[in-house]
Amino acid sequence: MSSQSPEPARRVTTRTLLAMKEAGERIVCLTAYDALFARILDESGVDVVLVGDSVGQVVCGFDSTIPVTLEAMIHHGAAVRRGVRRALLVIDMPFLTFHVSPEETLRNAGRVLRETGAEGVKLEGGGEAVLPHVRKLVGAGIPVMGHVGLTPQSVHALGGYRVQGRDPANAERIVAEAQALADAGAFAVVLELVPRAVAARVTETIAVPTIGIGAGPEVDGQVLVLPDMLGLNEAFEPRFLRRFGRLAEAAREAVSAYAEAVRGGEYPADEHSFT
Numbered sequence: 001m002s003s004q005s006p007e008p009a010r011r012v013t014t015r016t017l018l019a020m021k022e023a024g025e026r027i028v029c030l031t032a033y034d035a036l037f038a039r040i041l042d043e044s045g046v047d048v049v050l051v052g053d054s055v056g057q058v059v060c061g062f063d064s065t066i067p068v069t070l071e072a073m074i075h076h077g078a079a080v081r082r083g084v085r086r087a088l089l090v091i092d093m094p095f096l097t098f099h100v101s102p103e104e105t106l107r108n109a110g111r112v113l114r115e116t117g118a119e120g121v122k123l124e125g126g127g128e129a130v131l132p133h134v135r136k137l138v139g140a141g142i143p144v145m146g147h148v149g150l151t152p153q154s155v156h157a158l159g160g161y162r163v164q165g166r167d168p169a170n171a172e173r174i175v176a177e178a179q180a181l182a183d184a185g186a187f188a189v190v191l192e193l194v195p196r197a198v199a200a201r202v203t204e205t206i207a208v209p210t211i212g213i214g215a216g217p218e219v220d221g222q223v224l225v226l227p228d229m230l231g232l233n234e235a236f237e238p239r240f241l242r243r244f245g246r247l248a249e250a251a252r253e254a255v256s257a258y259a260e261a262v263r264g265g266e267y268p269a270d271e272h273s274f275t
Helices: 014-023 035-043 072-080 102-116 129-138 152-158 168-184 196-205 246-263
Strands: 027-031 048-051 088-092 120-122 142-150 188-190 210-213 219-222
Touching: 014 027, 014 088, 014 102, 035 048, 035 168, 048 072, 048 196, 048 219, 102 120, 102 129, 102 210, 129 142, 129 168, 129 219, 142 168, 168 188, 168 196, 188 196
Parallel strands: 027 048, 027 219, 048 088, 088 120, 120 142, 142 188, 188 210, 210 219
Antiparallel strands: none
16 A cells, blocks of 8 residues: 555646547536535536626625625635635736726736736637736636626626627627637636527637636536525526525524434433533
């Protein structure tokens, strides 16, 4: 028997994701907002852990992602970093932190990486208003994940949470934006709420990985919001979501059992007490 400790799993990098696309291996991505769940994701072999600004809705109870601040993303990103050892850690740049000027975007993204230890940031949008910011970050050595289709930070301009790219003109726009992000140096592009045919075309067109959410199976990887996937967020029931757990139901049962044990004097028992 060897006395050597097992070799640690190799860290996932942006080059790893590109190699996975080229090899036809699907990329697994999930969101996380705290160290506990981040550790579970990392130990379960998730490739990319995204600290999404969805934290505003699923954790903080906001109606949208718009109220989320840079400080909040840094706070949650640093917590997730403490639980992630293998996966690639990417953090959303929240509303108005990458819009004013490329220089301010660089300062904000630099803070995110410096104060959290993340490997990259994600920016929403692929139009001409966003591309200079992507180029600025990539030029400074900060990996950028793009995001097109439904961009939640623009929900008011888009008229709500609706599938994007159903008509030919908008489908062409999504393909063009994804290509522009890849050309600007983005290492991957998230496709959210777009028809599967459009997502398939983007995946075939651009050289970098595509990660879908509500974009069908013809993409290089998938991402879901963790509380949605685990069945903790029961009120959210979009067509694209598959629940892989029923944790809200299990949590209610556990809390009810605890309350019954406390009220009935069954907990704590002798084995839970100190003498």
